[in-house]
Amino acid sequence: MNTQNKEKTTYIAGHRGMVGQAIWQHLDDVGYENLVGRTSDALDLRDPHATQDFFEAKQPDFVVLAAARVGGILANDRYPADFIGDNLAIQQSVINAAHETGVERLIFLGSTCIYPKHAPQPMSEDSLLTGPLEPTNQWYAVAKIAGHKLCEAMHRQHGDDMLTLMPTNLYGPGDDFDLETSHVLPALLRKAHEAKSAAPDGSDASVTLWGSGEPRREFLYVDDLADAVRFVLETPEDEIREVAPEGMLNVGVGEDLSINDLMALIQEVVGHDGPIEHDRSKPDGTPRKLVDTSRMEELGWSADTSLREGIEKTYEWFKERVTSNVER
Numbered sequence: 001m002n003t004q005n006k007e008k009t010t011y012i013a014g015h016r017g018m019v020g021q022a023i024w025q026h027l028d029d030v031g032y033e034n035l036v037g038r039t040s041d042a043l044d045l046r047d048p049h050a051t052q053d054f055f056e057a058k059q060p061d062f063v064v065l066a067a068a069r070v071g072g073i074l075a076n077d078r079y080p081a082d083f084i085g086d087n088l089a090i091q092q093s094v095i096n097a098a099h100e101t102g103v104e105r106l107i108f109l110g111s112t113c114i115y116p117k118h119a120p121q122p123m124s125e126d127s128l129l130t131g132p133l134e135p136t137n138q139w140y141a142v143a144k145i146a147g148h149k150l151c152e153a154m155h156r157q158h159g160d161d162m163l164t165l166m167p168t169n170l171y172g173p174g175d176d177f178d179l180e181t182s183h184v185l186p187a188l189l190r191k192a193h194e195a196k197s198a199a200p201d202g203s204d205a206s207v208t209l210w211g212s213g214e215p216r217r218e219f220l221y222v223d224d225l226a227d228a229v230r231f232v233l234e235t236p237e238d239e240i241r242e243v244a245p246e247g248m249l250n251v252g253v254g255e256d257l258s259i260n261d262l263m264a265l266i267q268e269v270v271g272h273d274g275p276i277e278h279d280r281s282k283p284d285g286t287p288r289k290l291v292d293t294s295r296m297e298e299l300g301w302s303a304d305t306s307l308r309e310g311i312e313k314t315y316e317w318f319k320e321r322v323t324s325n326v327e328r
Contacts, residue, residue: 116133189269216289
């Protein structure tokens with residue numbers, strides 16, 4: 001491991017989002033001394049000229065590209081042009097500026113939604129571009145595929161050290177709990193919380209799940225992803241390329257569960273005992289999304305946080321931050 005990285009300038013693009021905040025905090029905790037970030041108000045990463053100017057001024061040694069437009073099925077369906085357009089623009093601006101200014105290493109954060117809807121389980125990195133995508137999040141997925149391929153192309157043509165981490169479904173403190181834009185875990189956590197003692201007779205109201213509740217999903221606590229980023233930053237490139245020639249690494253926990261079982265676990269954590277209903281007019285999405293984490297395990301990294309522990313921590317954050325803001 002190269003601990004000298006801690007003295008170098010590390011730019012975290014998207015440092016105010018859930019993922020970026022977790023990465024910033026984790027790197028700061030382990031001694032990274034020169035972290036750099038800019039809010040979207042101060043720097044619009046969709047603007048290539050502004051992005052280039054920033055890189056030339058700050059001359060970062062390392063870049064973690066966590067900035068993205070993100071959201072769940074509903075948001076992807078309502079704003080397809082924004083999801084593909086904004087993400088393509090951000091990626092192009094940052095990756096090109098990193099190349100032009102000679103960044104030592106860039107880590108691009110993708111998503112396992114890049115894999116085909118019916119990819120063999122668990123999904124390995126070799127599954128990329130072997131079949132059709134899940135239609136409900138294809139706009140985001142296409143952008144993330146393009147981002148990875150741009151990193152791969154930069155390495156192939158110019159020798160740039162650009163790597164891609166493909167995390168499974170993320171959750172944790174700082175998550176989006178807006179039911180219009182959130183992913184499934186924070187949405188169900190909020191629904192269960194709000195359903196407590198909400199029925200007319202004072203009992204717990206019902207919670208409605210989209211679809212059948214049978215699709216299976218894998219969930220990674222955001223602090224574990226932050227540690228994976230730290231691990232990859234400190235691992236020599238030749239070791240990574242030996243197991244990942246194209247520079248792509250899945251990051252997950254290696255276990256999944258059904259949405260129905262997730263809901264049962266959330267009910268236990270929240271203390272909700274109302275009925276669970278299913279709106280079968282809504283889509284299920286991909287039947288299963290479990291990633292093959294063997295490459296990261298071969299390099300020596302694995303996740304530490306159990307799903308129950310992660311949900312408990314996330315729920316405490318939700319009660320302290322989100323519900324208190326609503327009450328005010």
